[in-house]
Amino acid sequence: xxxxxxxxxxxxxxxxxxxxxxxxxxxxxxxxxxxxxxxxxxxxxxxxxxxxxxxxxxxxxxxxxxxxxxxxxxxxxxxxxxxxxxxxxxxxxxxxxxxxxxxxxxxxxxxxxxxxxxxxxxxxxxxxxxxxxxxxxxxxxxxxxxxxxxxxxxxxxxxxxxxxxxxxxxxxxxxxxxxxxxxxxxxxxxxxxxxxxxxxxxxxxxxxx
Numbered sequence: 001x002x003x004x005x006x007x008x009x010x011x012x013x014x015x016x017x018x019x020x021x022x023x024x025x026x027x028x029x030x031x032x033x034x035x036x037x038x039x040x041x042x043x044x045x046x047x048x049x050x051x052x053x054x055x056x057x058x059x060x061x062x063x064x065x066x067x068x069x070x071x072x073x074x075x076x077x078x079x080x081x082x083x084x085x086x087x088x089x090x091x092x093x094x095x096x097x098x099x100x101x102x103x104x105x106x107x108x109x110x111x112x113x114x115x116x117x118x119x120x121x122x123x124x125x126x127x128x129x130x131x132x133x134x135x136x137x138x139x140x141x142x143x144x145x146x147x148x149x150x151x152x153x154x155x156x157x158x159x160x161x162x163x164x165x166x167x168x169x170x171x172x173x174x175x176x177x178x179x180x181x182x183x184x185x186x187x188x189x190x191x192x193x194x195x196x197x198x199x200x201x202x203x204x205x206x207x208x209x
Contacts, residue, residue, distance in 0.1 A: 007142060008189040017185060018145040019154060019193075022063045026143050027056035029150035033174035043172060069137040070158050074200040138197065144173065144186055151177045154186050156194055156204075165202035167194060 004021035011017075034040060034051035048055050062068060144152040152173035159166045169190055171183055187206070194204055 005138065007193050010185050010189055012146070012182065012185060015147050017182065017189075018147070019142050019186060019189060020145065021139055022060040022141065022143050024057065024060060026150050027053045027060055030056040030059075030143075030153065033150070033152065034172075036175050038175050039172060063139055063141040066137055069139050070198070072136040072138065072197055072199070144171070144182070146177070146182075151182070154190055156190055165200060167198075167201060167204050169194075169204055169206045 004023055007019040009016050009018055031051050031053040040047065040049045140157045141153065141155040143150055144154055152171065154171035157168045169187060171186055173183055191204055194201060
């Protein structure tokens with residue numbers, strides 16, 4: 001497997017938060033963190049409990065399948081998936097709660113965040129991954145690591161139909177990492193990356209109920 005796509009390096013105290021593509025070796029850590037009942041009960045019912053290493057490995061395979069990635073060229077352009085947009089994953093690991101209408105999410109840790117939703121903000125260009133026809137593709141789901149230690153997961157999942165230009169931001173952390181401001185930093189970095197990467201994106205949702 002080539003080096004993982006890295007979305008952000010975020011200085012955090014004396015360490016670095018890294019938002020990156022999943023690796024097969026992440027399965028054990030994600031299983032351990034996600035099987036904690038305090039974490040699991042704040043996630044959607046589609047995440048199994050206990051969350052076994054084989055569950056995590058299957059999820060990682062889905063996340064790393066380019067057919068489930070999204071093109072920076074837009075949801076309607078040609079791409080290997082046939083429509084240039086993301087396909088539906090069969091299981092959802094990246095979200096905590098769901099509201100009415102188009103799904104939305106809040107932090108599984110209860111941390112509040114105030115990411116910018118102003119699309120006119122200026123942001124640096126992140127690294128890209130290219131599919132065979134030269135278009136840039138990105139996964140929708142990522143690992144959160146503190147230096148080299150996996151501590152959770154985050155996502156920017158794009159909608160379909162009338163929600164093609166909308167995306168839902170999600171994240172969860174292992175319990176021992178709650179209450180330290182990590183989720184707020186990750187959410188802000190994800191929003192900045194999204195606005196700077198997907199020029200066709202119109203709306204990012206993070207909802208409460």
